[in-house]
Amino acid sequence: MNYKFSATALGIAGVSVALAVSAQPEPEPREAFAAMFGQVKPVAQAAIDAPAAKLGRALFWDQRLSVNGKIACATCHMPEDGSSDRRQFSTDARDKPTSRHSQPIYNSTLQTAGLRWTGDRASAAAQAEGSMTGSMGFETRELALANLKKHYDAKSFAAAFPGDADPVTIKNMAQAIDVYESTLNTPAPFDRYLAGDNAALTAAQKAGMRTFVNVGCAGCHSGALLGGTLQMKFGLTKDYWLETKSKKVDEGKFAATKNEADKHVFRVAMLRNVVDTAPYFHDGSVAKLDDAVRVMASVQLGRQLTDAETASIVEFLKSLSGKRPANYAPPVN
Numbered sequence: 001m002n003y004k005f006s007a008t009a010l011g012i013a014g015v016s017v018a019l020a021v022s023a024q025p026e027p028e029p030r031e032a033f034a035a036m037f038g039q040v041k042p043v044a045q046a047a048i049d050a051p052a053a054k055l056g057r058a059l060f061w062d063q064r065l066s067v068n069g070k071i072a073c074a075t076c077h078m079p080e081d082g083s084s085d086r087r088q089f090s091t092d093a094r095d096k097p098t099s100r101h102s103q104p105i106y107n108s109t110l111q112t113a114g115l116r117w118t119g120d121r122a123s124a125a126a127q128a129e130g131s132m133t134g135s136m137g138f139e140t141r142e143l144a145l146a147n148l149k150k151h152y153d154a155k156s157f158a159a160a161f162p163g164d165a166d167p168v169t170i171k172n173m174a175q176a177i178d179v180y181e182s183t184l185n186t187p188a189p190f191d192r193y194l195a196g197d198n199a200a201l202t203a204a205q206k207a208g209m210r211t212f213v214n215v216g217c218a219g220c221h222s223g224a225l226l227g228g229t230l231q232m233k234f235g236l237t238k239d240y241w242l243e244t245k246s247k248k249v250d251e252g253k254f255a256a257t258k259n260e261a262d263k264h265v266f267r268v269a270m271l272r273n274v275v276d277t278a279p280y281f282h283d284g285s286v287a288k289l290d291d292a293v294r295v296m297a298s299v300q301l302g303r304q305l306t307d308a309e310t311a312s313i314v315e316f317l318k319s320l321s322g323k324r325p326a327n328y329a330p331p332v333n
């Protein structure tokens with residue numbers, strides 16, 4: 001475009017044609033990338049309006065469901081932070097710091113390699129159930145249930161669980177939250193590009209997409225979420241903490257399984273909305289995205305990226321941010 005403009009300005013018609021031809025855009029790489037990645041689709045309004053999704057929304061935003069009455073799920077999964085938490089570690093309902101950094105909720109139910117940093121929860125329902133005796137601070141499941149029953153009667157759960165004689169249970173609570181979380185997908189410019197809209201990405205973002213693939217990031221960060229499908233060692237070519245400067249070495253999956261093969265294994269993080277979810281990594285040890293990209297290249301691929309390559313990848317990653325879902329807010333009664 002620039003070439004054509006300057007050639008025209010010079011008034012040299014022949015040059016203008018030649019340059020216009022050489023400045024023909026490269027063929028769109030859509031098909032190859034669509035096969036490697038994939039789209040996040042918008043959620044139907046009917047799914048958002050389903051009784052279980054509405055109940056899950058109420059529960060997710062309800063501070064009364066924590067032991068100190070001050071912490072809702074959303075407290076550590078803030079809309080302003082892409083449904084994650086800008087704090088390196090969050091503060092739980094017992095006033096203790098969490099052992100790992102918070103993660104985004106948006107699109108999270110689409111992951112296939114388990115939930116949480118180490119993929120140790122099989123589903124969003126299992127994760128929500130575990131939170132009651134974790135972040136939400138109850139000593140036992142029974143105490144969490146007694147508290148739930150204090151605030152929710154059978155009528156409030158009936159529409160979501162029709163035919164259930166005693167619907168107010170921790171299991172149903174977790175199920176409703178799972179249904180709600182599955183309505184929180186964030187289609188982004190990247191998806192519009194894959195769907196056929198060439199103008200959805202800037203030229204720099206398309207170049208960044210190529211850099212991302214050529215450098216080798218997509219070897220792990222593939223699928224519609226650019227991650228969430230594999231568990232891998234963090235630190236394949238170099239101990240990760242040498243680059244992240246982590247204060248404490250987290251052994252990943254090994255901490256729970258004690259299986260040597262699980263040392264420093266974490267789920268490959270999804271990269272949807274990643275520009276909005278700083279700081280980075282399981283311990284929130286890296287504050288800025290360009291530094292996180294450099295760390296990844298160094299410890300996973302044994303490669304030092306140039307500043308131009310790093311900037312190019314970050315430009316691409318910006319195209320993975322979607323809008324905050326309208327129902328990611330406390331319910332309006």
Ligand code: HEC
Binds near residue numbers: 060076077177
């Ligand atoms: C005190 C802060 C805090 C609260 C409260 C909290 N979370 Fe989290 N959440 C976290 C942290 C930290 C992680 C990462 C945990 C890990 O991997 O060890 C996480 C992870 C998750 C994940 C996994 C996302 C993924 O990509 O795998 C989901 C889903 C989730 N939380 C949902 C919830 C729900 C539902 C509630 C309420 C019942 C809740 N959270 C309450 C801090 C919190």
Ligand code: HEC
Binds near residue numbers: 221233271283301
């Ligand atoms: C060999 C597999 C592998 C490769 C290759 C790889 N990554 Fe990762 N990536 C991971 C794993 C595993 C994590 C989770 C690390 C953790 O738990 O702290 C991760 C995390 C990230 C994060 C942090 C996300 C967050 O929410 O905190 C970013 C950003 C990232 N990768 C970008 C890249 C980029 C860019 C490249 C290419 C330069 C790349 N990765 C290459 C496996 C890989």
